[in-house]
Amino acid sequence: MTVCLPTYNGEAFLAEALASLSQQTYPNLEILLSDDGSEDATLDMLEEFRANSPHPCRLYRHSQLGMVQNWNFCIEKARGVYLKFLFQDDRLDPDCIRQLVNLGETDRDLALIFCVRRLDISPQAQDIPILQILWQHCQEIHRGWSQLQSRQRGVSLLADGRLWEFPLNKIGEPTAVLLRTSAVKQVGGFDTDLSQLVDVELWWRLLARFSVGFVDQPLAVFRLHPGQQTVKNAAEGRFDERRFLLKIAQNPIFAEEIRQQARWHWLQQEDWQCQDWRSHLQEIPPSLWPDWLQQMLSQTPQWCDRGEARAYTQGLMAISDYLLARIQEQPQPWRDAARVYSLQVSLSATYYNDVPLDNLLQQRRQILQFFLQSQGYCLDWQVSPQNSGKTGVYLETYLSQMPKSHHPIYSPKPPPQSWTAGDWIQLPGDLRGQIQRLREENLDELQFWGDSVGEIGAIAFLELHQLAGSQRTFWDLPLWETEDKTAFLPTGLTHSIYHSTTPHLGQVPEGEILDLKGRLDIASARVIFVTVVSPDDLTVELRETWAGIIQSCPQSVLLLLLSQTDEQSKLGISSRDRLSETWANFELSRQQLILVKPGDWQQQPLWWEMGDIYLDSFPINSPQFVQMALNKNQVPVLYYGKTRRSQTSVKHFPGPIPPESIAQQESEYRQLAQKLATDLEFRQETLNKLQLARVSDPPS
Numbered sequence: 141m142t143v144c145l146p147t148y149n150g151e152a153f154l155a156e157a158l159a160s161l162s163q164q165t166y167p168n169l170e171i172l173l174s175d176d177g178s179e180d181a182t183l184d185m186l187e188e189f190r191a192n193s194p195h196p197c198r199l200y201r202h203s204q205l206g207m208v209q210n211w212n213f214c215i216e217k218a219r220g221v222y223l224k225f226l227f228q229d230d231r232l233d234p235d236c237i238r239q240l241v242n243l244g245e246t247d248r249d250l251a252l253i254f255c256v257r258r259l260d261i262s263p264q265a266q267d268i269p270i271l272q273i274l275w276q277h278c279q280e281i282h283r284g285w286s287q288l289q290s291r292q293r294g295v296s297l298l299a300d301g302r303l304w305e306f307p308l309n310k311i312g313e314p315t316a317v318l319l320r321t322s323a324v325k326q327v328g329g330f331d332t333d334l335s336q337l338v339d340v341e342l343w344w345r346l347l348a349r350f351s352v353g354f355v356d357q358p359l360a361v362f363r364l365h366p367g368q369q370t371v372k373n374a375a376e377g378r379f380d381e382r383r384f385l386l387k388i389a390q391n392p393i394f395a396e397e398i399r400q401q402a403r404w405h406w407l408q409q410e411d412w413q414c415q416d417w418r419s420h421l422q423e424i425p426p427s428l429w430p431d432w433l434q435q436m437l438s439q440t441p442q443w444c445d446r447g448e449a450r451a452y453t454q455g456l457m458a459i460s461d462y463l464l465a466r467i468q469e470q471p472q473p474w475r476d477a478a479r480v481y482s483l484q485v486s487l488s489a490t491y492y493n494d495v496p497l498d499n500l501l502q503q504r505r506q507i508l509q510f511f512l513q514s515q516g517y518c519l520d521w522q523v524s525p526q527n528s529g530k531t532g533v534y535l536e537t538y539l540s541q542m543p544k545s546h547h548p549i550y551s552p553k554p555p556p557q558s559w560t561a562g563d564w565i566q567l568p569g570d571l572r573g574q575i576q577r578l579r580e581e582n583l584d585e586l587q588f589w590g591d592s593v594g595e596i597g598a599i600a601f602l603e604l605h606q607l608a609g610s611q612r613t614f615w616d617l618p619l620w621e622t623e624d625k626t627a628f629l630p631t632g633l634t635h636s637i638y639h640s641t642t643p644h645l646g647q648v649p650e651g652e653i654l655d656l657k658g659r660l661d662i663a664s665a666r667v668i669f670v671t672v673v674s675p676d677d678l679t680v681e682l683r684e685t686w687a688g689i690i691q692s693c694p695q696s697v698l699l700l701l702l703s704q705t706d707e708q709s710k711l712g713i714s715s716r717d718r719l720s721e722t723w724a725n726f727e728l729s730r731q732q733l734i735l736v737k738p739g740d741w742q743q744q745p746l747w748w749e750m751g752d753i754y755l756d757s758f759p760i761n762s763p764q765f766v767q768m769a770l771n772k773n774q775v776p777v778l779y780y781g782k783t784r785r786s787q788t789s790v791k792h793f794p795g796p797i798p799p800e801s802i803a804q805q806e807s808e809y810r811q812l813a814q815k816l817a818t819d820l821e822f823r824q825e826t827l828n829k830l831q832l833a834r835v836s837d838p839p840s
Contacts, residue, residue: 220321689817690726
């Protein structure tokens, strides 16, 4: 029987551990002491113990192998039939080893025998959250099993319906466990890739192959104190449950049902909050990438927390870069992953992170090309050298305002009943059929009108094929920084990002405006901020910025005009609920927010007439509404970010704009809005300068 005591700077509690070892009633022991480069009095204490031990005692010294490596060294050097760990901060009851060995001797297939263990919490651990969780919820972990017997097949515990419930370790720490040495060496010892769940992972491998024994008596003490490894792992973010689950999911030692369950639990824990994408992606084997991508790409931001757009963008950039590199190295194993990516990837949320997307767009394009080619699509096509003089417009779906084009429309949709603008050619519903028909048309130019990037649709795949002499994609948002690969749709043809332009709203008598203010109970408001925004644009950052502005401006109101209904948005969640929550967090009155649905304001000029200051959205601007606000003599708060999509409102002005009228970050945006609200002279000066900048050739 080998007792292994791995140590590292353990002088605080080592004496108690050694004393409990000396008091064991089981006589046939060898003791293996393995120190990992201690710098305190640990080695002196071990030397003294070895000199006075009645049992054979070996002492090994290392230069910091690491915790798990030290444990495996002990296993390698163990000579006994059984192997028992005792950690430097724990204790064994005098009869612990004897009772565990006695049960082990009843059945040679018993590879793991464990007992009830008690927790001992030091006074210094009272204020450490992770230790309080262990103290409160992990006292009698053996009761987590549905049917625990003194002897049973290990697979019966792995089949327990409560296996995946907290805590995952329902056996206990190594101090409470006796191991059959041959069985441990057969399954391979502790996994050095793990830090926290390293013991559980070995226990489960042993359960998968052998029987397990249980002594229903408290025979060991596991100490909770500030210096233990669990506290260090918590502080360093090394609670490796995801890695543990991934290892279970891949290990053929486990039954397929267990592996599937592990895979499911692993996928449920995956999200966009990753600190090290490179190493995280390398851990995922190609066989699991399709399921993993399916899970990740279904989790688009819901604008519940700050930084969601940044986290999503960083993750999607890392995934695209890694996946494309693997495809280029070895295409075959990555075909399924490329298929999932190509059919599900959405870039919409990346628009709200003010960073260039050129590299991401290019990588996405290459992955989609690989997917299409792997499905047998021929992207190249020999265009007729003879000009046909024909130009066509492709529409995947109806736009909010249908184009009045003299060119034929090609679409898988039937023409609207009211369509009278020109030829409408209905294409087949399948992609191959559309490709064939468009090529048969022998077009000199094909224009794709619609979003080919935000969400995956037919345009995203069609534009990668050669279908005409020249092809252009028209949309309403500039995504490329280094080259203009997307022309712009005529104003108001889509509502995907830039909101559909409302027809010119005429002037309204002052009396009607005052009457509406009275009915809304805002007649006493000193300043009314107005904005037009889509529900999809209401990020936490934007909501909190606007709430901060209202909070800093006494007797102010935000009049928020929705450009789409919640049902029309991609998120499909309540704008009112999200804004009300933000207003409550800032302790603002409900009367300081007026939310107006599209149908209630788009035909009613009264709403526009009430505003004093227009708040442009960011980081995606709405230049049409900035200009409309200026038509109403409302001064806009302008945002000029780092990318073209966050600079459109400012660049929409033909003339120069004074720098003091532009915000380049969130804090400046708040300050500018507050100054415009409280300094009437500055507000009028800014309005005059912006009106002047609207002129193409302003006077010098």
